[in-house]
Amino acid sequence: MSKLSQGHTVEQNDSVRIERSRRRSIVLSVNSRAEVILKVPYRTTNAEINRILFERQDWIRTHVARVQSARASADTLSPLTDEELRQLSHQAAQYIPPRVALYAERIGVSYGRITIRHQRTRWGSCSTKGNLNFNCLLMLTPPEVIDYVIVHELCHRKEMNHSARFWTLVASILPDYTEQKRWLREHGGVIIGRLEA
Structure with missing residues (x-):
């Protein structure tokens, strides 16, 4: 232990x-x-x-x-090239900010800077200052999954934890969030696995 x-x-x-x-x-x-x-x-x-x-x-x-x-x-998928990562980052920079604005209004929160990266460890994050970070590999997931990650991070603007209150808030915006959470758990590793070591 x-x-x-x-x-x-x-x-x-x-x-x-x-x-x-x-x-x-x-x-x-x-x-x-x-x-x-x-x-x-x-x-x-x-x-x-x-x-x-x-x-x-x-x-x-x-x-x-x-x-x-x-x-x-x-194992049958080729690693993502630098060009593919650039394209994914560009797509994410175009797609994610408007969705963030939409859900921020619904949740009733503000936020700071939005940053797009490619990471092996997380799909998104929210700093104590309200700055948001999203993984460009989200563009390889279904739109519903992208929305879940966005809502998840924005809900941290009210609850900076994963308490029952936090998940209740997420569910109030996305009642089926558990399906998207499960999709990421089951398929996310494959997507992140396409990053070069």
Whole structure:
């Protein structure tokens, strides 16, 4: 077991990563590396964890297989060239700012500078000053996914965390956000994998 941060621990249970924190809900997910992650409150017993994993084993198998299949197909894709990245950055610079303006008005927030980059670690970010950063590789995802990332970052202008209030705010703007979040989790690794090492 190793400390992630104060009030947050992580442990390994066979092929499942268990993250314990002060959260109230239990969330099971499969990330873009086909790793199974179970987020639970501190009080959750090992027996409860094992029961959840047993009851959701079909779901786990399905989603792990889906991500593994997507990762395998990524091996057949060529790395993005510098020219392709320039084109994606240009497309993002044209497409994303108007969507940011649209959703900022709906959410009722302001924002600062918008920056477009290509990154391996994140799809978007929001600084404490309200500056927004978006990954140009978003242009290789469905429009609904782009909107989700934009809304996600703008909601941080009201809630600079991932609390229940934050997700409630996201859901008030995009009721189906979990579908887009799942799409990124399952397919995002393939897209980012096209960046040259």
